[in-house]
Amino acid sequence: MKSVTTKNIVYIMGHARSGSTILNILLGNIDGVFSAGEINNYVISGWVTNEYCSCGKRASDCEFWSGVQSSIESHLEQEPSEIALVTRKMENWRTIFSVSKQKRNVQTLRRNAYVLYAHAFFNSILERADSNWLVDASKVPMRLYNLLGGSEFEYYVIHMVRDPRAVCYSLNRSIEKNLEGGVQKDLSSRSYATTIKELYISAILSALVKWKLPASRYLCVKHEDVVVRTADVLDKIDPFLGVRCDSLKDHVRGGGVLFQSHNVAGNRLRMQKDIKITNDQSWLKEMSAARYILTSLAVAPLLIYFRYPFTRKAIGYEG
Template sequence: MTLMLPCFAILNPMKKVKVLNITGWGRSGSTVLGSILGNHQDFFFGGELRNIWKQSLLNNRLCGCGVPFKECSFWKKIFDNGFGGIDNVDPDQIVKKLKFSYYSRFAPMKLLPFGEKYFRACAVSLPEIEKLFLSIREITNCKVIVDTTKSPLYGYLLSLMDNLDVYVIHLIRDPRGIAYSRKKKILQPDKEKVIYLERFNSFDSSFKWNMRNLLSECLWKKNKDKYLMIKYEDFASEPKAVVNKILDFISESRALTPFISSNEIELGINHSAWGNPSRFKIGKVELKIDNEWKNKLNTFDKFISTVCTFPLLLKYGYKVNY
């Protein structure tokens, strides 16, 4: 009988890789929050790491440092160390296996008798993700890896991996602010082609806002040691205080953040794999709340967004009228 050995051993619990996953619905300030945390000396900001297989390895999009991913010496080291070279990875297969995590409708499967077993099998079938996180920690010597993939199912999948110790920040923003941002045409910098961020109409954005937020709560809220809900409006008004709250939550030092005042930061170059173009910002950045939608989102979209997210928006403390 042949005994199949796993490709890497399960680590001692103390040696698990600490992952901070920011979940919720996009345009909630997750990239800025991730960048700030990534400039903490003990943290590494990977951006939306679920997309590293498709956007970085298959499409060779820009790394946060500004060069095409496959030319970035940092990521070359990570893949050389973890996989014996970037060419030893089959990103197509990984993208296919991760496809289910894009659809919140798969989440109710967790409630079925075989649900947990099914998701555990999905986690086991993706050892490349653990290898990636382990290699990042080995090369950077960081204590925490920040992953801003805002898919509750993806975060849940990470939490089922033996070598990862996953903490979740559930970031919530007023759905009308997101609806306004989601309608905008925003360029994603790239060397080869013109790419814009995915756009949504107010109805679709609001529907996804409900799904993502409800699902985040269902999957994580009972786990008080691993889940923290943060509102964008609080973060944008008092960024330093909120970042300190997050650092306390995951028991990491408050002393090593990039804040130069309560709302100003000094950002260095990062190697985020994918995410909002704000990940390319470096230097001194002043943080302030973005309320442009209050004056610029048209009445129809405000109405659609308010009706479609009722009553959840009241539960999160947002007013019906502005």
């Protein structure tokens, strides 16, 4: 590892339901690394709606996050609603296209505030975790687009991708509200058309972020590799971050379970204890042939770009 004075942010970038939660948990099992989950959602999930942390307590009762919140409140005078508003606006990809001078000036002020808030979170979490490696699984490419450059932090970006057809299938399924299970509200079904459009936007924005980064700070990881060849993925992450994770590799090779740190924002997997990485390929079995072919055609450029095979047989499905 590098000097203890260097503050490092490992940013997990990608689309919803691409497996960022399991990667966030895996990275948090490396010695000296703290995985905080979706830091950009903490203001709402933790501060405003007081959701359950993965430790089983409400955010306000969790020693870790209540300590982080006190630290942030001592550094920022803004109300949570103001922080949430700026976060939402600056993470909207349409801000890239602000053309008028007046709008650009507003964006500059807003970006400065956004960076200030993000840094307050990073510093407070790192201090509380007594670490100099923090995983932010906020996923949104625009977050990184706004944070890169002139920063006191070193950014390492892991771009998490998953077969776009599996993402469409997953988001098409609704999930019922289950507070203690980590689902704050009913999650309605998203149409395939909407997800496909969002997947293209996410891929373009991710390419923009990649372009802004030195090659040594970008690593693309497939969800399918994380769940099937976990130790091999750690073999890539090890030199990428410059951290040693030999004991974790041995642990996962031996079928060991993963522990979970304090996470307030993220999907429901974060609420499980002793996490075992599993390979859920149910979408391959359950998606009808017609839908599979039509979706494959609609996302063909993404399949080629991220190197996914076209047919189910090529993926390894024997049904």
